[in-house]
Amino acid sequence: MKKYDPRVTPRQIKEHEFPQDRDPTEKLQFLLRYAILAPSSHNTQPWKFSVGKDEIQVFIDRTRWLKVADPDLREQHISVGCALENLLIAAEHFGYGHQVTYFPKPANEELVATVKLKPQGQPTPFRDPALFEAILNRRTNRKVYDERPIPQGDLQHLQNCCVEGDIWLHMTDDLETKRKADELIIRGDAIQFSDPAFREELGYWIGQGLLSAPWLMSKMAQLTVTYMNLSKGQAKKDSEVLMSAPILAAISSEVNDRESQVKVGQVFERVCLAATIRGIRVHPMSQILEIPELKAEVSKLIPKPDVFPQHTFRLGYIEQEKEHTPRRPLEEVLV
Template sequence: MVGHDLSSDVWGIDADKFPTEASLTQRARFLLQYAVLAPSSHNSQPWEFVVEDGKIEVHADEARWLDAADQDKRELHISLGCAVENLCIAAERFGIGFEIAYHDDSPPVIVTLHPDRNSPSGSHPELFDQIIERSTNHHLFGNEPLGGSIQEKLRNCVAEDGVTFHLIEDPGRKESIAELQAEADRLQMDDPEYRKELGNWIGIGALGDPWLKARIGQAVVTYLDIGDREAKKNSKLIQSAPAVGVLTTESDAPPARVKTGQIFERMALTATAEGIAVHPMSQILERPAMREELASLIDGDDKVPLHLFRLGYSQEEQDHTPRWPLEAFLVE
């Protein structure tokens, strides 16, 4: 991003500084500081915001679309949904109602803030404190099963129509998913464009590595044959997790993808509050034939699997990844 540096300072927002008396545009900008802490594939942060009074258009910035890994833009739309969810949770926290309009074309989402209206029921202001705590956990998980009450809380995160949550815990199906993951990793790492794209994001430090480690990481991913290594590592990560979550939808249009992102972020924040680690893994979904295999494996033949993630317990803390500052995403 020209003129802007990645930094972890963005995580230190002070909620007490919410400008209660300021214009709606200024309040909206304050809330957007929470939106940009959302997860996104390769930490690409592919969002752009046009703010006018209480109307916030959430656009996809195609310059940060992962066109090798995410050819049909699913991850891009899911990432936008994660940012929208943070925005709405923050709005509720400060007593601001909102309305979300979803579109098939651009912009895929418009959030309108209503400071004089109550928030819609069924939303989750209690997740606000988790926004600055959440991070993706890339470590092995312990095999302690997820308790019944956390499973119920995760299921309750699915408020939008047309999205189904599948929780896979049985070792046989987890093993099959781990095998699919290994195959997907080998195929992706065999594609020089995929490796180059991933290498670029690692190289600029988007995944949180300091300068030298980032540059070495970029060279390794771009030039070395590490498909087998990734396959073994990632299939082990899946097997270590007590559960794999998959969100499927009836439609594959942008609104369904954005809603999936909202639900995933709600789940990630809920999991954070419960001390559960979360780790999305997208390689299976990036390969159409493998996505179909996954659908039949989870009894979702008539559905579109959009997002897959490991859930479990981890002793390892994960540092926050950096972000560009909000100003980098505001468009006049």
């Protein structure tokens, strides 16, 4: 039997292996191979799925909750939204129509969405079919970006990814806004890295080898992060990468509820994939939303009053990251 390698195996999906002649459940399960390639906070992959004949249920996995960095589960819901979006894009690619019901059983907060799937359905007009190919290539890029600006036409394509009426995508190249965001990032790193509980949690996930380093390096990085306050070095690095980015972006919602957070994830994933097609790199920088007093400051940088900032990231150009981060096997996330 071939050895399972989480770094490569989940990405070895051959489109032509779609089980066309098999039973409906097996076909829907195949779509989930794309869903699990989504980004997630600390690569926690906090999702679970249950597959029926014409329906997939999408769950949040509370056992993978970042209790310190994400106490209100905002990032967890955004991450699940990213996976849901990949699922819908893959469904459309293989000819399915879909209907999503968010939180269909209010008493069950872990059931995030039910997706009804029907063969020979109509694709949605705002999901560019080219996004499908990008699912396999997308990855987070944390490098310093080139100074090169992003052309207006490409920014417009990214803007068009946000079609939900109550969700807002703001992108800016304004230097003053960048400087203010930079100050917040520096404060955020100082607060988080001086908190042993934050360092322990981050160290744990790094130690799982989920952030792309080989096993030994992951374990060494876990020890370093857990036992040393690296806030100064981290702040310097984050400041440099933030200021290098030609564009800073924020996705906000009109209502601060779970459904909106899932939709924010869906928009973010479409932006990531549309950016990937155009060679634009994406890097979420979440610390400024993880600390309540800084989050209030972020709101002031968004040129729309009374919205809740949910996710912040930077965009720009640089060579692609060589490695992909690993994923858990699909079998592990099926219930």
